[in-house]
Amino acid sequence: ASARVLQMTFSFFEVVLTGANKTIEQPKATLDDADVNRKCHTVNSDYLPSLAPGAYGSSAYHNCFRTDAQVDEYLDVLVKQNAGVITKFQISTTHKGALHCKPFISTGARPSSLYLHALLHAREWVATSSAVHTISTILDNIKPTPTDTHDLIIVPLVNVDGYRMTWSGARYQRKSANEVDLNRNWYTPIANPKPPSPSSLIYPGPTYFSEKETMGLRDYLLKNRASIDGYIDLHAFAAEVMAPFGDTKEPVGGGLDEKYKTMNTKIAKAMSNKYKPTLSHQMYLVYGSFMNYAVREFAGKPSITIEMDGTDFVEPASSIITRGKEVYDGLSVFAAENAEFLGHAKEHSRALRHGRRLAAALPGASRRVRPPREGLAMVPPHPRRLGRHISLLLLDHRVP
């Protein structure tokens, strides 16, 4: 048990407190990183005219981390040059009203699609650069690609407002501009026994789906639930391919835990020998994360979190292509393994339907209880659930 505590403590430091500790060095990091990349932009500025299929992945665009305006401008050219293959449209706005766009890659009328989003956490720049590089590689038409079997829905930059803050003085900004952790704002039936305060790095917001960003994505995903057959959330920088759950140590059940283990081991191996397949709760308990929401809401379909390899949220631009290729390779395995995974999913959902039919036949069954999707109050902490994980989360209050 003590080994487990140690492991979690270490990981917590690694992923949450690293950023917190770094806030002390933030002014330096801001200069060293946003300014280094702005300088990089001046010597890698003329890439748009040379963009062409087959050369996207090697474009000078990928020589620097890019602002959200540059990400948009680059993707717009890809959309223009690949009409009918990739489309880009707005899902919602952010808290501050920025457009919140979703490129959709289709190589035909695939009945099944895979969903990937990046940058719920603003400081994790490599998540966005990797998603954009993956789109580039796919359009370069190197075979095989995940689009051989699936349409892809990729949101490369969820937390646009927070990302802008990281480019203008707050390089270690994690939350949204509304100061909500967008990876704690998703519905979970398991309440955080110690709800973090608004000043916390992991503040989940006043209610589930209180934020425009999560609400917009949720509505899109609910509307397209029939065709989306897998979910990936990209983060940095623990080099892990994480399976559910994050908010409980209970298994997912229905034969899915074994499926996750098989699939994630293959994904990790394809990405590089640095990546390890893990269970999300092994890092620390996470309440209200996207992965946990999707695995329950879209029961039976794979929902994973990938933590990119790295040593900090600030990384040299020379890592962009390496990380991008890792995501491409991981996504390829995710696509290749999807049918196998869903084989179980079908059995699982048959079992679920059977269970629901049985339940519906019971007296009083018409009073179906379903949690409201919006404005659902966070459940207050239950004193008996206070345990060691809370003390780990309390470390967060040291954050200045």
Ligand SMILES: [Zn+2]
């Ligand atoms: Zn993250």
